[in-house]
Amino acid sequence: MKKISLLLFLIFSYVFGDVTLFKDKVSNGRCFLLKSNESGYVAFSAKRYKFFPTVLDNSHAYYALVPVNYYAKPHLDKLIAVTFENGQKRYKTFRVKIIDGKYKSEKLRVNPKKAHFSKEAKIRIAREYKEAQKIYNDITPNALWSKSFIFPLDTKITSPFGTKRLFNGSLKSYHSGTDFRAKMGTPIISANDGQVVLVKNRFFAGNSVLVNYGQGIYLGYFHMSHFLVKKGDFVKQGQVLGLSGATGRVTGPHLHLGAKVWGVQVDPIQLIHLLNQI
Numbered sequence: 001m002k003k004i005s006l007l008l009f010l011i012f013s014y015v016f017g018d019v020t021l022f023k024d025k026v027s028n029g030r031c032f033l034l035k036s037n038e039s040g041y042v043a044f045s046a047k048r049y050k051f052f053p054t055v056l057d058n059s060h061a062y063y064a065l066v067p068v069n070y071y072a073k074p075h076l077d078k079l080i081a082v083t084f085e086n087g088q089k090r091y092k093t094f095r096v097k098i099i100d101g102k103y104k105s106e107k108l109r110v111n112p113k114k115a116h117f118s119k120e121a122k123i124r125i126a127r128e129y130k131e132a133q134k135i136y137n138d139i140t141p142n143a144l145w146s147k148s149f150i151f152p153l154d155t156k157i158t159s160p161f162g163t164k165r166l167f168n169g170s171l172k173s174y175h176s177g178t179d180f181r182a183k184m185g186t187p188i189i190s191a192n193d194g195q196v197v198l199v200k201n202r203f204f205a206g207n208s209v210l211v212n213y214g215q216g217i218y219l220g221y222f223h224m225s226h227f228l229v230k231k232g233d234f235v236k237q238g239q240v241l242g243l244s245g246a247t248g249r250v251t252g253p254h255l256h257l258g259a260k261v262w263g264v265q266v267d268p269i270q271l272i273h274l275l276n277q278i
Contacts, residue, residue: 019081019092020060022277027101029070029162030270031261032079033277035060038090040083042066049262051083052215054278055143063278065216065271067264070162070174074100103162103174121203128202135197135210136218136263144214145192147237148276152188152221153180153244153255161267176265177220177258182244184253188221189238191272196233196241205256206248209241217275219268220258223248 018037026032034042035057041048042064051062066079074097081092117125159179182188190211197218198210205222209229212218225245229235246253259268 018090019083021079021094021096022274024094025097025099026068027099028068028072028074029101029103029265030068030267031274032066032068032096033274034064034066034079034081034094035278036062036064036081036083038062038083038085040081040089043080043082045077047262050139052141052143055146056148056276057278065261065274067261067266068098069264070176072098074098101162103160103164105164125203128204132198132210133263135212136260138212139216139262140212140214142214144194144212144234145237147192149191149272150189150237151180151272152191152241152257153182153186155181157181157269158254161269177222177256178268180255180257182253182255184225184243184245186244186255187240188224188242188244188255190235190241191219192237194219194235196229196231196235199227199229199231201247204249205258206250207242207245208248211235211241216262217271218260220256220260222256222258223250223254225253 020035022033036051037060039051039062041050044066049064049066051064054060054063077096077098079094079096083090157178158181159175161175161178163175192213194211194213196209197212198208201207207224207227209221210218221241223245224242225247226243228240228242244253244255257268259266259271261271
């Protein structure tokens with residue numbers, strides 16, 4: 001199996017000097033993964049993404065995750081890896097392609113109060129968004145985890161990331177995470193070691209737990225019925241964060257798993273697969 005994985009890596013990765021790009025095509029809402037033997041950063045779309053020390057991969061010293069916004073249109077672009085060797089900058093340019101994720105569409109019926117917003121609701125939504133973005137943009141330089149990520153539930157995925165949504169025939173949105181089947185009161189576990197940075201009831205996400213895993217990586221566990229952690233707690237992989245529920249804008253009980261990298265919403269399933277390679 002390891003030989004097969006190595007072969008696939010060589011087929012689907014692009015090596016330029018001491019920097020490796022895993023894939024040169026990524027759909028909107030997902031991440032590019034690069035590895036390097038030197039520290040530095042990756043420049044993409046007028047932003048910089050730092051190379052952090054790898055956690056699981058002993059063959060490389062550093063990695064960088066570069067998130068692509070969900071609303072990015074298909075286009076050709078470039079990643080510029082800037083590394084430092086003996087105090088000198090080295091530049092590696094990779095030509096990349098942003099492709100259409102071809103996400104499906106669905107129609108949902110929810111409580112009218114969750115589809116048509118009052119003035120008070122709009123103020124609350126804006127306040128909660130600002131609060132969350134401040135958290136997501138706080139980059140902890142060290143990884144808080146040291147083992148492969150696991151999923152918070154071992155159940156069927158009922159709604160994947162990126163699905164285009166029409167609520168009550170009018171409100172347009174997209175599914176910003178992955179839904180796992182969970183009857184009311186199912187224990188929800190942390191995907192890895194990390195620190196709880198928010199425990200709160202929110203308009204859309206209902207009872208929410210946000211966990212910081214370090215190096216710009218956050219996972220959100222939403223729609224819970226009951227909390228079993230508090231803000232500031234350091235949690236271990238597999239620790240129960242709370243119980244599943246149907247709080248917030250939902251059609252029934254389930255777990256919604258959300259993911260942010262460098263403050264950008266991304267596909268949590270693809271992210272976990274990438275994290276388990278670094």
